[in-house]
Amino acid sequence: MKQGIRYWPAAERPREKILGQGEGKLSNAELLALFLGSGVAGRSAVGLARELLVQFGGLRGLFKAENADLFKIKGLGAAKIAKLKAIKEINRRCLQEKLEKKNWQASLSEVLELLYQTMRDLKEEKFLTIFLNTQNEIIKMEQLFEGSLTQGSVYPRKIIDLAIKYGASALIFVHNHPSGQPDPSAADKKLTRRMRGLCRELEIRLLDHIIVGENGHISFAEAGLL
Numbered sequence: 001m002k003q004g005i006r007y008w009p010a011a012e013r014p015r016e017k018i019l020g021q022g023e024g025k026l027s028n029a030e031l032l033a034l035f036l037g038s039g040v041a042g043r044s045a046v047g048l049a050r051e052l053l054v055q056f057g058g059l060r061g062l063f064k065a066e067n068a069d070l071f072k073i074k075g076l077g078a079a080k081i082a083k084l085k086a087i088k089e090i091n092r093r094c095l096q097e098k099l100e101k102k103n104w105q106a107s108l109s110e111v112l113e114l115l116y117q118t119m120r121d122l123k124e125e126k127f128l129t130i131f132l133n134t135q136n137e138i139i140k141m142e143q144l145f146e147g148s149l150t151q152g153s154v155y156p157r158k159i160i161d162l163a164i165k166y167g168a169s170a171l172i173f174v175h176n177h178p179s180g181q182p183d184p185s186a187a188d189k190k191l192t193r194r195m196r197g198l199c200r201e202l203e204i205r206l207l208d209h210i211i212v213g214e215n216g217h218i219s220f221a222e223a224g225l226l
Helices: 014-021 028-036 045-056 059-064 067-071 078-099 108-119 156-166 186-201
Strands: 126-132 138-146 170-176 205-213 216-219
Touching (some): 014 028, 028 045, 028 078, 045 059, 067 078, 078 108, 078 138, 108 126, 108 170, 108 205, 108 216, 126 156, 156 186, 186 205
Parallel strands (some): 170 205
Antiparallel strands (some): 126 138, 126 170, 205 216
């Protein structure tokens, strides 16, 4: 029996299906197959996609997977793995674009959810700064630092220089805990106190510092830590 997708009825082929019926009609495996492009001997791209979803526990697990684990899968080479990484990064950038220009207070739940979705599975600790105007509208979001969060790893001058560049009147700090637990550490609290003092001297409001974990987030403002 011929296994290639090209031998399937036209209405069942992912490419024709997405163009004729819309992306919402495709399964996760069918959508993934479009990016994979091809399968391996005896297994279609959809079959390979299904195997990946089962092995890694779904899309989230697949996009969290290390390169070394992906290369172990028969049929996954550098080109296909590069496409998977590109999908993840495109999604992150789309979500970031969606966040910009939103009002922080009016869209708080949506902004927090999007931050959670983009940062909860990061393998490295990353520090993001959100720059806002006087109406608390998001002007710009930038990842500024990476690695263990300490006073030595975060450079206040860089943050302040960018705040001036963007004409920001308020800041929000966001970083993730790769351990999965969002509880603030002593270093997190110390850094926040230091940055709060610097912001106050420059008449820039520090609205919040949010820590993202695997299954939730903690807000310094909500916890009374500001």
